[in-house]
Amino acid sequence: MNIAVLDTEEFLAWVGQKSPLKPSTLSPAAIRKQISSKFCAVAVPDQHQSGPERRAVVVVDNRKARDFFAFVSTYVTDYAPFTAFFRVVTTDQLDLLADEPGFIERNAATVVERLVGTAIVEAALYLRAPNAHESGRPITLAAAGATYSAAAIQGLALSPQADVLAIGQGWQSLRSALGGEQLPLDVEALGSFWQVVRLAVHGGDSSDRPASDAVMIRSMRQVIESGRVDDTVLEDLIFSLPELRGDLSRFRGTREVRARAIQEAISLLSNSTDKVGQLRDCVAGCLLSLLGGGSFRFIPAALSTGSALRTAPLWFAAWSGLQASSDIMTEFNCMGRRMARDLGARRGLFSSPTDDISVLELAAAGADADQLPRGQTGSISVEIYPGVSSKQSVSRVGATSVNSRADYQRDVKELRFLMAQSSAILSRMEVGSASESVPKSDRPSGRTTNARRKY
Numbered sequence: 001m002n003i004a005v006l007d008t009e010e011f012l013a014w015v016g017q018k019s020p021l022k023p024s025t026l027s028p029a030a031i032r033k034q035i036s037s038k039f040c041a042v043a044v045p046d047q048h049q050s051g052p053e054r055r056a057v058v059v060v061d062n063r064k065a066r067d068f069f070a071f072v073s074t075y076v077t078d079y080a081p082f083t084a085f086f087r088v089v090t091t092d093q094l095d096l097l098a099d100e101p102g103f104i105e106r107n108a109a110t111v112v113e114r115l116v117g118t119a120i121v122e123a124a125l126y127l128r129a130p131n132a133h134e135s136g137r138p139i140t141l142a143a144a145g146a147t148y149s150a151a152a153i154q155g156l157a158l159s160p161q162a163d164v165l166a167i168g169q170g171w172q173s174l175r176s177a178l179g180g181e182q183l184p185l186d187v188e189a190l191g192s193f194w195q196v197v198r199l200a201v202h203g204g205d206s207s208d209r210p211a212s213d214a215v216m217i218r219s220m221r222q223v224i225e226s227g228r229v230d231d232t233v234l235e236d237l238i239f240s241l242p243e244l245r246g247d248l249s250r251f252r253g254t255r256e257v258r259a260r261a262i263q264e265a266i267s268l269l270s271n272s273t274d275k276v277g278q279l280r281d282c283v284a285g286c287l288l289s290l291l292g293g294g295s296f297r298f299i300p301a302a303l304s305t306g307s308a309l310r311t312a313p314l315w316f317a318a319w320s321g322l323q324a325s326s327d328i329m330t331e332f333n334c335m336g337r338r339m340a341r342d343l344g345a346r347r348g349l350f351s352s353p354t355d356d357i358s359v360l361e362l363a364a365a366g367a368d369a370d371q372l373p374r375g376q377t378g379s380i381s382v383e384i385y386p387g388v389s390s391k392q393s394v395s396r397v398g399a400t401s402v403n404s405r406a407d408y409q410r411d412v413k414e415l416r417f418l419m420a421q422s423s424a425i426l427s428r429m430e431v432g433s434a435s436e437s438v439p440k441s442d443r444p445s446g447r448t449t450n451a452r453r454k455y
Contacts (some may be wrong), residue, residue: 001026001098003059005034008071014042015076015086017293021056024290026095035061035091040068043097045350052348055087057097062090068366081365083358089386095161096454097349097361111201112156112222113340117317117328119149119294120335124299125184125327141335142379145342145393148187149314152194153343156243162201162219162385164194170359171382177362178392180381180384185310192278197318200224212240212279219286220322226325229286237283240276243268262287270308278311285315294323296331331437349387411442 001228002023006014013019017106023044026034035041041059060068063089072082089097098269123143145152148171155162168191196213200220206213219233238244250261265287269280284305288455302316321328328336347354359382383390 001043003031003041003045003095005038005041007029008039011039011042012075015079026099030092031059031094032061035059039071043350054348057269057349058086059087059094059097060088060090065090066364069178069361073332073365081357081361083361083383084353084356087353087383087386088358088360089349090261092167093386096159096310099159099161100257108160108201109344111322112153113344114326115149115153115197115201115318116319116329116336116343116349117326118314118322119144119153119339120296120328120332121299121302121313121317122147122149122185122190124303128303139332139335141338142391142393144335144339145358146390147305148190149194150187150339150343151195151384151388151390152190155385156198157344158387160198160204162198162388164198165191167385167388168194170388171272173363173381173388174390174392180392181376189278190314191261193314194276196220196282209276214284215240216279219316223319223322227322229319229323234286236285237279240268240279241272241274241283243272253286255291258290262291266305266312270306278315281309281311281343282315284312285308285317286319288312288316288344289319289323292320294320294326294328294329296320296326296336307395329363337370341374347387355381355383355389359385366411377415414445 004010004014004021004023005025010019014021014296020045021042023042031041040061043057043059045054068088068376070083073080076082082088117209123139123146126147127139127143150170151167151171152164153199155164157166167205169189172187195209196216197220198204199209199213200217201224206222209217219236222233222236223229234248234251244269251258251265263270266284269284272280285302288298288302291301296317298316298320299313302313305312320326329335329340340430357380362382379391379393381389384390
């Protein structure tokens with residue numbers, strides 16, 4: 001990696017274009033060692049990869065990120081926010097730079113694009129109405145693009161080394177900064193789901209994962225290769241679930257037969273107490289994907305699985321999207337195709353930043369939500385992980401969230417009580433004042449007691 005390790009004076013000279021860099025070739029381990037006693041480092045692309053769109057990347061010690069942004073906000077005022085103009089990565093993200101441009105192979109890129117349905121279904125989970133008789137809000141491209149799944153897809157498209165858990169932490173940090181309301185799916189559940197998906201798409205060591213995850217990874221790889229969920233996949237998945245063992249033919253046949261058998265199976269899975277991690281959710285989602293052969297018109301059925309199978313809707317989206325017969329690219333007015341176009345646009349880490357700010361700088365600065373840099377659309381685009389963006393609406397900032405609604409109602413109730421008390425006190429004072437008669441001799445001549453002073 002071509003990189004120059006700098007102190008504060010050298011950094012200011014470089015960013016002020018007063019002194020060129022003098023990079024040398026260092027390994028990630030050597031960079032981490034040298035940068036621990038310096039201010040930062042600046043990585044530059046290889047000469048044969050350089051061009052007008054290739055920009056240097058600033059590297060900071062992950063333990064000194066807050067100090068770095070405090071320094072640049074004070075002394076580098078020509079670039080504010082700093083990460084809107086320079087990409088900043090931490091030392092624990094150096095492997096991404098070392099692999100750059102490291103784009104994934106075309107066949108893996110196609111698989112990642114077919115996972116965009118997870119973002120659409122995750123948005124549907126958040127937008128659905130709390131009452132069964134209400135239809136809820138419609139799924140929009142902006143809502144789907146603001147989900148954890150949309151960010152995870154960008155990470156998978158960027159590099160096999162992308163850390164989906166770190167992406168989730170950045171996404172959660174951004175939502176916390178914007179005062180986002182509590183969501184039905186927590187970051188831990190989403191992270192576990194995407195860890196399995198990443199291993200299924202890109203491979204890697206899964207020895208540290210639960211034994212049930214190996215079954216899901218193996219089954220997903222088989223569907224990725226064949227484009228269909230056959231009996232061998234189902235048999236492998238339900239082998240560890242005694243309540244579903246038996247004749248697999250009941251999940252085939254006519255749609256009515258499948259629907260009845262799948263409904264019974266999901267009921268059994270919802271009431272199961274076996275400790276199999278997210279395997280039950282995975283199987284439920286897989287069975288639901290068989291209802292329409294990969295059609296996303298069955299999202300309402302996936303959303304009705306209940307709280308016992310929280311991630312089943314995401315698994316339904318993954319299994320449906322991976323089938324060759326999936327309609328994810330054409331449903332919802334081709335929303336899936338547009339998401340695949342946007343989320344799969346891999347420009348590389350040495351490209352110019354396109355976001356308003358990074359989550360690192362946002363967390364370090366502790367910026368007020370009303371002072372966040374944003375465009376006329378009322379949203380802010382934040383880099384939550386190197387090369388991964390999340391665009392969130394900030395119009396809701398300041399609105400009453402789910403968690404603060406009870407406090408809001410309590411404050412209103414107390415205010416009404418105080419107003420009622422004040423009204424009662426004023427009434428008693430008025431009655432007392434009226435009972436005290438004023439002698440006629442003391443009244444001003446030519447005026448009555450009801451006369452008002454003119455101003």
